[in-house]
Amino acid sequence: MKNEMILSFRASxxxxxxxxxxxxxxxxxxxxxxxxxxxxxxxxxxxxxxxxIHGYNCDSEQTVIMKAMIHDRTVMVQIEDRxxxxxxxxxxxQPMFTSxxxxxxxxxxxxxxxxxxxxxxxISYLGLGTQLIMIKEFHHDQDRNDS
Amino acid sequence: MENKIEYEIKENVTIVYFFGEIxxxxxxxxxxxxxxxxxxxxxxIIFHFKxxxxxxxxxxxxxxxxxxxxxxxxxxxxxxxxSQTAYKVFELSGLxxxxxxxxxxxx
Ligand SMILES: Nc1ncnc2c1ncn2[C@@H]1O[C@H](COP(=O)(O)OP(=O)(O)OP(=O)(O)O)[C@@H](O)[C@H]1O
Ligand SMILES: [Mg+2]
Numbered sequence: 001m002k003n004e005m006i007l008s009f010r011a012s013x014x015x016x017x018x019x020x021x022x023x024x025x026x027x028x029x030x031x032x033x034x035x036x037x038x039x040x041x042x043x044x045x046x047x048x049x050x051x052x053i054h055g056y057n058c059d060s061e062q063t064v065i066m067k068a069m070i071h072d073r074t075v076m077v078q079i080e081d082r083x084x085x086x087x088x089x090x091x092x093x094q095p096m097f098t099s100x101x102x103x104x105x106x107x108x109x110x111x112x113x114x115x116x117x118x119x120x121x122x123i124s125y126l127g128l129g130t131q132l133i134m135i136k137e138f139h140h141d142q143d144r145n146d147s
Numbered sequence: 148m149e150n151k152i153e154y155e156i157k158e159n160v161t162i163v164y165f166f167g168e169i170x171x172x173x174x175x176x177x178x179x180x181x182x183x184x185x186x187x188x189x190x191x192i193i194f195h196f197k198x199x200x201x202x203x204x205x206x207x208x209x210x211x212x213x214x215x216x217x218x219x220x221x222x223x224x225x226x227x228x229x230s231q232t233a234y235k236v237f238e239l240s241g242l243x244x245x246x247x248x249x250x251x252x253x254x
Contacts, residue, residue, distance in 0.1 A: 013172040020201075038201065038232040045203045049171040095240075104178070106208040108240045115239050116232070 001029070003070040011052045011081070012060040019066055020044040026068055027075055030138045039116045040075070040136065046109040047079035047132045054099065055083025055130055073138040082129040089122050148200060152177060154184050157254045161190040166198045169206035181213055192217060193252055197228035206233075207240045214246060225249055 005026055009015045020041040027040060048064060056062040065080040086092050093114070098107030114120050117136040124130040150167035163184060169177065185192065194210065196202070214224045225247040229237060237243065 013170075016170060016172055017168065035231050038230065041201060042203055042232060042236065045170055045201070049203070049205065053171065104174075104208040104212040106204050106211055106240055108204040108207050108236075111239060112204055112236055115235065 001070060001072060003029070005068050007066045008063050009066075010060050011056040011058070011062040011064050011083075013049065013052055013058070015064075016045055016048045016052065019048045019064075023066070023068055023077060027070065027138070030070065030073060030075070032138055036138060043113045043116050043134055043136070044077060044079070046113050047077070047134065050109055050132070051079055051081035051083065051130065055081030055085075057084070073140065075136050075138065077134045077136075078131060079134075080129065080131045085126040085128055086122065086124040086130055087126060089124060093122070148198070152180050152184075156188070156190065159190050160193060160254055161185075161188070162193045162195050162252060162254075164195045164198060168201040169199060169209065170201065170203050171205040174205045174209045177209060178212065181209070182216075185213065185217065189220065189222060191223040191225075193225045193227055193249065193254075195227045195252065196230070196233060199230065199233065202229075202233045202236060204236070204240070207237065207242065210237075210242060210246075211240075214242075223247075227252055 007022060009019060023044045024037050024041050051064045052058060067078045069076045091097055093110050095111040096107040098105040113134060117134045119135040121133040122130065148167045150173055152163060152165055154161055154163045161184065217224050227249040228251060
């Protein structure tokens, strides 16, 4: 099965629950488990909040783009901002690294994404923006019954 | 489900119940509300997540921030009844190395 979607929305944190719920319904045809749905919502939420908070410094005039693709039981999600970009991607991926310590950020968002999906890739240029690509495999229904 | 916090004061422990979702959109108001609840007395605290449907890294930051505040006052913070994914997220963030985890509350 193949399917695709694109969504663009204002960079307001109010839209984060909307974006993650939207993706959860997009993947409903895969008949995911509740835990798989929550994992998917979590990685989308982390990526979208990063785009809004770090990419755009919460400037709600800006736009975040979410693209998603389903191919068989593989889901690819791409979250894109045209914001400030990441200076040092390796440093950003370190657990507990945050550039906004004063706001009680744990610096765990990217580590959580890495742990909950199968593959994460970051493309980012200073001053141009960031694309976060996440790939997650969904298990087959029959596998689930076996276990 | 509505996103909200409720609390219950037992003898020397206060249990805080989180309903619905905890994300970067609502942590700011939750932080203020929690600081108010924590200031009511010098009880130890249990954060109860049985009715929580979603927690992300903003929730981790919220819990860590309150832990550090309570720790300075010599007070204890425990976490209770996390969903499978939320447990993974908290474990990854190292929270159980500094806080106790309870499957259920029996006070
Ligand atoms: N879309 C983005 N644009 C610019 N910088 C980003 C973006 N995403 C992440 N970063 C940078 O990477 C750092 C680490 O991100 P991560 O999500 O791991 O932690 P955080 O957002 O700072 O804290 P938390 O997610 O725990 O609330 C951020 O502090 C920021 O400097
Ligand atoms: Mg983050």
